[in-house]
Amino acid sequence: MSNIEKRIAFFLPNLNGGGAEKSIVNLVKEFSKRNFYIDLVLVSAQGPYISQIPNNVRIIDLNTSHVILALPKLVKYLASNKPDALISSLNHANVVAIMAKLILNSKTKIIVREDSIPSQERRNSKSIKSKVLPLLMHVFYPYADFVIAVSKGVKEDLVSYVRLKPGRIKVIFNPVLDLEIFDRAKENVDYKWFNDNNYLPIIISVGRLTEPKDFGTLLKAFALVRKQIDARLVILGEGEERKNLETLTKELGVSDYVWMPGFVDNPYKYMSRADVFVLSSLYEGLSMVLIEALALGVPVISTDCKSGPREVLENGKYGKLVPVHDVNALSTAIMEVLTNPKSFEIDKDVLEKYKSEKIFEEYLKLI
Template identity: 45%
Template sequence: MEKKKVALFLPSLVGGGAERVMLSLASEFAEQEHHVDLVLAKASGEYMDQVPANIHIVDLDTSRVLYSLFPLIRYLKENRPQSVLSALDHTNIIAICAVTIANVNVRTIVSIHNNLTHLSKVKKKRFVTQWIPSLMKWSYKRADKVVAVSQGVAEDAMQRLELPEEKVQVIYNPVVDERLIEKAAEPIDHPWFADGEPPVLLAVGRLTPEKDFPNLLRAFAKLRKTRPARLIILGEGEKRAEMEKLIIELGISQDVQLPGFVNNPYAYMKNARLFVLSSLSEGLPTVLIEALACGTEVVSTDCPSGPREILQGGRYGSLVRIEDSEALFQAMKERLDMPDNGTNSESYEPFWKTNVSRQYLDIL
């Protein structure tokens, strides 16, 4: 295979799903001996210490992605990568603008990780939604390819951004590899996972409105009235204070923990009795796939887009309506009442990193 010079462009390496996907792709590309530049608007974030030594970090050192436009143009002119892959809406726009202004021969791939229609409803009060869609319509048509992380995301993007079908390609996220399996097997030093303790339910994600963790907390409060159980939510974000207040109001402080970001969530997943996704909107929820790969049974909201595709319409886990704490409670209770049969390896087969990285390299 011809060795390529590939640039992956991101705002930073904060602990989000898209950032983890891009770092995973960068690692796979570098392992196949391609030259990989990880270009960051700001070289910061929880994943910085996870960047392999064979990946070159380019720090544009800007306080906002918007300000990275001209530094990115300079990078493109001086380094001439063969292709650029970006993720996240505003970052994609800047990447395409930079390639256009730099006037260099660079193949540009942008990736969409969320259902744009439903995400805009969640973020409807934010000023950014007033101008981002128009810029996305203009810029995405100038990309060589638009990657959608699920079929639902692809269909939504084609309709919302008026993209031709041949411009869009569905490539699932690169989630599963031997390293994940190995890390899941590592011991976990947490008293709640000791033998004889009540079952632990786990959720993982940034504490943001679209994850709808308050709905999960209400459902767990209902569950806690019927049986001993505990809930751990891993992640950090703007809704922490609001969630902590709700936990107190619901009277479940003794049975809920919010440890923040952890370096190895897979050990938590493997030891949890049940993994729960409560989101209002997703693209292709990586954590749901990771939980399946760790052998943990799952309950998920049937939000757009991704969970229904991942769980094959309910074949590999329970699907419930969004914003329905009663339905979520019932699904969790039913799963806990059933024997723990683990998960089927077929459920995460489409998400092996080597297969996914090959698809990306084909279009890069």
């Protein structure tokens, strides 16, 4: 069967501004270039990444408030459209995708992507869902045709915590890099801090404003940096922790030196002009934004969280690693980078494995 005769479906809750959603968008773009019939099936067709979907991709809106409630509509979609493969991401959506296949006894290949660290999700969340999901994953993931882990660390967690068999899991990195990133990094920036003739160092971080990203620790570290260096902090992203973070900036006395514009369509033009990129997460599957910062030549600092950063930075070879939730260590690392800026070159092969085109080829082998 030629590509043009194959229908590939992608399944997600929505297109909110997270790494899992961005990965799927990048995959959709790559598949759409190769003459497949592409369906993007969304529990709710909303989110800032909607605007990035190519015109030749059909968006199927299940128009449902919760992923589990979308199960009947997903079953109906599979029965009516019979895609050759369905690629799902986010563990609760993955479970529902497998359920739909089992209900139908469908011949559609189900490929589930695990982007996060289930053990850390449970440890850092009090929700019932985070406690039940590992059991559901243990029960249903073996029925998927392929289980994809986005890093070696994610695979290890699926084996040790979810108790999946290692042979059932294939590591395929996130599709991160393409020429568009470098072109967009050159676009003009209209915010004053990036155009000020009186140079002041800029620290940048990118991610959803949620507890796992631990921007609170970054803000506290920044407050310590401010006592030594007249720097600025930019945090790009949106989320439920905004009010708490804004309150914290006022309590720390740094609100005039922190800019949080929300989700931006082009973070690369800001990242490429920053003096240091900081990832303060409690855990990461495989941080896409860390890879993007490396590709743009920005010095990086990351928490040594499970499990993506150490893997991406090759044990600290390409950036500083600091303990999770350690304000003093993070502030010290930031000051070291700002006071002793060093240019670095990253091995070409390190970035090659994250190119979207290369990752597409890995998925093509499964379909």
